[in-house]
Amino acid sequence: MALESFSSLHLEVSDYIISQIKHDHYKPGQKIPSEHALAETFQTNRSVIRQAVMRVTNLGWVTPVQGKGAFVNERPKPIPFHLSSRTCFSKNVEKTGKRFGSKLMKWSKEPPTEYEADRLQLGGKSLVYRLHILRSADEHPMALTTSVLPAEEVPALEKQLDHFYSLYQMLEETYHFTPLRSFSTVAAEFPSIEEGQHLETPENVPIIHIESVMNHPGGAPVELANAKIRSDMATCFIEF
Amino acid sequence: MALESFSSLHLEVSDYIISQIKHDHYKPGQKIPSEHALAETFQTNRSVIRQAVMRVTNLGWVTPVQGKGAFVNERPKPIPFHLSSRTCFSKNVEKTGKRFGSKLMKWSKEPPTEYEADRLQLGGKSLVYRLHILRSADEHPMALTTSVLPAEEVPALEKQLDHFYSLYQMLEETYHFTPLRSFSTVAAEFPSIEEGQHLETPENVPIIHIESVMNHPGGAPVELANAKIRSDMATCFIEF
DNA sequence: TAGTGGTCTAGACCACTAC
DNA sequence: TAGTGGTCTAGACCACTAT
Numbered sequence: 001m002a003l004e005s006f007s008s009l010h011l012e013v014s015d016y017i018i019s020q021i022k023h024d025h026y027k028p029g030q031k032i033p034s035e036h037a038l039a040e041t042f043q044t045n046r047s048v049i050r051q052a053v054m055r056v057t058n059l060g061w062v063t064p065v066q067g068k069g070a071f072v073n074e075r076p077k078p079i080p081f082h083l084s085s086r087t088c089f090s091k092n093v094e095k096t097g098k099r100f101g102s103k104l105m106k107w108s109k110e111p112p113t114e115y116e117a118d119r120l121q122l123g124g125k126s127l128v129y130r131l132h133i134l135r136s137a138d139e140h141p142m143a144l145t146t147s148v149l150p151a152e153e154v155p156a157l158e159k160q161l162d163h164f165y166s167l168y169q170m171l172e173e174t175y176h177f178t179p180l181r182s183f184s185t186v187a188a189e190f191p192s193i194e195e196g197q198h199l200e201t202p203e204n205v206p207i208i209h210i211e212s213v214m215n216h217p218g219g220a221p222v223e224l225a226n227a228k229i230r231s232d233m234a235t236c237f238i239e240f
Numbered sequence: 241m242a243l244e245s246f247s248s249l250h251l252e253v254s255d256y257i258i259s260q261i262k263h264d265h266y267k268p269g270q271k272i273p274s275e276h277a278l279a280e281t282f283q284t285n286r287s288v289i290r291q292a293v294m295r296v297t298n299l300g301w302v303t304p305v306q307g308k309g310a311f312v313n314e315r316p317k318p319i320p321f322h323l324s325s326r327t328c329f330s331k332n333v334e335k336t337g338k339r340f341g342s343k344l345m346k347w348s349k350e351p352p353t354e355y356e357a358d359r360l361q362l363g364g365k366s367l368v369y370r371l372h373i374l375r376s377a378d379e380h381p382m383a384l385t386t387s388v389l390p391a392e393e394v395p396a397l398e399k400q401l402d403h404f405y406s407l408y409q410m411l412e413e414t415y416h417f418t419p420l421r422s423f424s425t426v427a428a429e430f431p432s433i434e435e436g437q438h439l440e441t442p443e444n445v446p447i448i449h450i451e452s453v454m455n456h457p458g459g460a461p462v463e464l465a466n467a468k469i470r471s472d473m474a475t476c477f478i479e480f
Numbered sequence: 481t482a483g484t485g486g487t488c489t490a491g492a493c494c495a496c497t498a499c
Numbered sequence: 500t501a502g503t504g505g506t507c508t509a510g511a512c513c514a515c516t517a518t
Contacts, residue, residue, distance in 0.1 A: 059443070182479075185478075186476040186477075187475045188447065188471035206428040206430075206446035206471070208427070208428045231429070235427045238424045240325040240424070
């Protein structure tokens, strides 16, 4: 099977599975052999195979489904996510020819956290709208974003939320301003279990976390945006 | 032990370990209880405990060491890595009051790959220097960078490599130019096994991968830089 | 020598899927 | 009902560390 000398059998098995995927012998969307069959092939027992498959799963190659098998993950070509002062999620996706989807998962109107008040330069009695949005490309969940907007900037926002499509389109058409990105921080993180469920990604596949402060053109902060993006579906692109 | 109902015992155990770490009951640098002791505590066997500890390891909380135990990872405060047209690794680190270290791991002079030639706008017969550098903050490995420079831009570079400290300092002092960042792509990835060894991070803890094209001031590309940064040690910061 | 984690065996029963 | 992955048991031996 393999001429190399491996330090352990489960590493040999997982490297074998990964190489089969890389060489397209196990194709995206298809199943890899069952644990029973792999145990037969490598003349070992299920525990060793399960340890191997778990590594392959953790590295993002397959997704096991109870009762069915372990399926090779699709590897979508990452979308170049252009990060500039005027970045807009929907435009970034549509530029690649993919259908953009946007679903408002949850919203609330409440006092800001201390951190949010600081970032948005808000006084004591302000309220903020908090919008949790799931963004998708060609029906595949791609990012979870949280937008925090001072209530006084977007009065009666709740009336606009029924037929929500693009946040920025709505801000332009209804409130007649376009937020401009002031600065962003970019980090690689693990999703929480809930975030992983929404993004349909396992908890140990990283996400790109972009936090941005958006300003009125030439003016005060107007939005604190947190985007958690599947790292296999987007690569950030920044021009200087 | 727990009043919550968990779907499985190994998840209960791993959540327990993680919460103990979060609440500082298991402190960074110290050991968590041995697998034997945990099995005793939870009235189960080692396999279940090992599965739990593996999850805790994969999520970056502990590092097991054979013969010694599983140690809680330090959680260094991420360095704000300021990404601008004039970013310099050493300055970013030193700004935080940490000692910056830089070690040239490997270098070569050879033809560029097709991709590199394209990015650097190189003709057919050019050669490039390729420098692999390990960067550290307070003696902790922090990033692996690969710099690709056209040989004609840095003649006799090998003579400069004996007492290597800061690439940009050398370019300024010896070759009298300062590369300016033209654009960057930022992605979250897993390190290769070799990269993980250099960065002292397990293969399933993500890294931030920044690829940048650097130009002569107002001119042609002069460096293709790839930085792979430990995601727990840096957060990128971008101003617009 | 005792204690730790790393690997492996050989089963058991359960939950879910497909037929 | 048969096949799949998910969970769990109860051991074995090895490699490495500390004493």
